[in-house]
Amino acid sequence: MKTAMKDAAQLFVKMAVPDNDISPSKGKRQDTDLVVRASGVGKTYDSRIPFTNSVNVLENATLEVNRAEVVGIMGENGSGKSTLMQILAGVLEHDAGDVTRSGTVGWCPQEPRLYDRLTVDETFELFGRAYGMTDTEIEDARNWLTDVLDFKKFHDRQIRNLSGGNRQKVNLSVALMHQPDLLLLDEPYTGFDWETFLAFWDLTEELRERGVGVAIISHIINERDRFDVIYELHDGHLHRQEIGEDDTVNPEPTADGVSCERTAAFFDRDNATGTGQRAANTEGT
Amino acid sequence: MNATRRIPAGIRASTLSFFREPLNIALLLILPTLSIQIYGVSLSQFPEIGMFAVTGSLTTVGRITGAVFATGALAGVLGLFQMISARNADRRLVIAGFSPSELVVSRFTTILVVSLAISAVSTVTLTWLLPGTIGAPFIVFSSLALAGITYGLLGMLVGTILPRELEGSLVLVILADMDNVFASGLFNIDDDITQFAPLSHPHELVSRAVVEGSLATDHVLPALAFIAIFGMLSVSAYAYTVSGGDA
Numbered sequence: 001m002k003t004a005m006k007d008a009a010q011l012f013v014k015m016a017v018p019d020n021d022i023s024p025s026k027g028k029r030q031d032t033d034l035v036v037r038a039s040g041v042g043k044t045y046d047s048r049i050p051f052t053n054s055v056n057v058l059e060n061a062t063l064e065v066n067r068a069e070v071v072g073i074m075g076e077n078g079s080g081k082s083t084l085m086q087i088l089a090g091v092l093e094h095d096a097g098d099v100t101r102s103g104t105v106g107w108c109p110q111e112p113r114l115y116d117r118l119t120v121d122e123t124f125e126l127f128g129r130a131y132g133m134t135d136t137e138i139e140d141a142r143n144w145l146t147d148v149l150d151f152k153k154f155h156d157r158q159i160r161n162l163s164g165g166n167r168q169k170v171n172l173s174v175a176l177m178h179q180p181d182l183l184l185l186d187e188p189y190t191g192f193d194w195e196t197f198l199a200f201w202d203l204t205e206e207l208r209e210r211g212v213g214v215a216i217i218s219h220i221i222n223e224r225d226r227f228d229v230i231y232e233l234h235d236g237h238l239h240r241q242e243i244g245e246d247d248t249v250n251p252e253p254t255a256d257g258v259s260c261e262r263t264a265a266f267f268d269r270d271n272a273t274g275t276g277q278r279a280a281n282t283e284g285t
Numbered sequence: 286m287n288a289t290r291r292i293p294a295g296i297r298a299s300t301l302s303f304f305r306e307p308l309n310i311a312l313l314l315i316l317p318t319l320s321i322q323i324y325g326v327s328l329s330q331f332p333e334i335g336m337f338a339v340t341g342s343l344t345t346v347g348r349i350t351g352a353v354f355a356t357g358a359l360a361g362v363l364g365l366f367q368m369i370s371a372r373n374a375d376r377r378l379v380i381a382g383f384s385p386s387e388l389v390v391s392r393f394t395t396i397l398v399v400s401l402a403i404s405a406v407s408t409v410t411l412t413w414l415l416p417g418t419i420g421a422p423f424i425v426f427s428s429l430a431l432a433g434i435t436y437g438l439l440g441m442l443v444g445t446i447l448p449r450e451l452e453g454s455l456v457l458v459i460l461a462d463m464d465n466v467f468a469s470g471l472f473n474i475d476d477d478i479t480q481f482a483p484l485s486h487p488h489e490l491v492s493r494a495v496v497e498g499s500l501a502t503d504h505v506l507p508a509l510a511f512i513a514i515f516g517m518l519s520v521s522a523y524a525y526t527v528s529g530g531d532a
Contacts, residue, residue, distance in 0.1 A: 116370070117303075129290050130382040130383045132287045
């Protein structure tokens with residue numbers, strides 16, 4: 001798998017973003033670093049049924065993802081994380097605010113949005129053509145991703161016949177195959193085994209080094225060392241947290257003026273308990 | 286340039302998806318035979334004493350009616366399922382780079398292929414089950430294809446605006462059933478009313494081709510008009526949906 005990661009690195013040399021454009025992940029940012037910015041975004045789901053309430057999901061949500069930055073988005077069930085991700089990806093319309101993107105986007109939805117009756121190879125071909133890739137590029141991307149994520153042997157199997165974890169690998173691969181500038185991942189490692197989970201983070205690190213901006217949604221971010229910035233979504237508001245060099249959280253007022261006590265409390269609790277999961281992750285990488 | 290590579294890939298993907306679904310194949314092989322036989326046997330039980338407004342054999346009329354119903358209802362339901370099952374993946378494909386119009390062309394072509402397949406099976410079954418020989422089998426096939434395309438597009442429309450399998454299927458089957466009663470010519474209903482039943486024109490085309498071996502030219506344009514109307518409505522609704530307009 002390590003060899004595969006090196007191959008991945010080779011392949012990413014071909015990316016449109018030259019190495020000298022890559023900014024350090026925690027340094028001062030230029031405007032040209034920005035791959036997506038959501039500013040004051042609001043979203044309400046209106047009910048089409050009379051006498052039922054509308055649901056206000058996002059309110060004045062502000063978020064930025066830069067090149068070579070890995071951003072975590074966390075929040076409780078139903079807090080609107082997937083809605084935010086769909087708005088960032090351009091899948092869902094927002095009611096208020098602005099979203100600006102620069103460069104190509106790769107979107108990995110929470111539920112694999114794939115064609116169940118197509119094989120893995122056919123799925124790569126279809127989405128590769130959608131991205132405007134040549135046949136050679138599609139083949140290279142397929143070989144690389146099936147190798148890195150270890151599902152090469154299922155290449156001729158229909159999606160419906162794959163396990164949940166392997167289906168998720170295809171889901172992630174479809175988002176990655178065209179080497180986007182911005183990767184939006186909605187709980188991408190659901191169903192992954194430990195080996196694949198580690199391979200995923202190795203891959204994410206490679207992407208960061210190559211200048212890709214990555215936003216990842218998770219219910220519980222216990223891998224905080226891996227993120228440059230964490231946003232917590234609560235009551236429709238986004239609270240931004242920089243992850244400091246000393247591995248502590250630096251609560252600061254957010255765009256809507258709400259301090260982030262909840263996130264700080266979450267990390268304090270995590271530090272106090274010193275979860276085995278985190279220790280194992282550190283060892284594994 | 287990219288569209289010329291994307292559209293064939295889209296057509297191939299949706300056609301493969303359709304023919305790899307065992308239920309689709311089972312319905313394709315069984316429903317026309319069942320429908321044609323049941324309609325034929327049912328009507329043959331009635332005494333030919335002028336109870337129905339038909340001039341020919343009740344068995345023949347029943348089998349023609351069964352063929353038109355099977356082709357329309359099956360194409361409609363399969364068009365509906367195709368829309369519902371691919372809805373989320375289609376939207377992702379648009380985000381990936383397919384334009385809604387390219388995807389619409391892909392889906393429309395698949396509906397066309399599926400309708401032709403259903404019509405071919407219905408024509409062969411009708412030829413096999415009718416007592417005599419069919420006067421103009423190619424016209425029968427083409428006319429059944431018109432019925433299939435009409436309802437395939439209607440299924441696409443229902444699947445787009447009502448993306449629920451149970452409710453959508455019920456809507457389509459009830460519509461096809463009512464439509465077919467008007468179209469059958471069994472009851473003496475005013476032509477001013479029956480002309481608005483989408484299946485009435487394909488039904489008349491098939492009847493004339495089976496019994497007289499000729500083309501009912503006065504029904505060709507109205508049948509094509511229904512296809513044009515349903516085509517525009519379903520394509521507009523589908524393009525609106527996959528481009529995220531309904532979100």
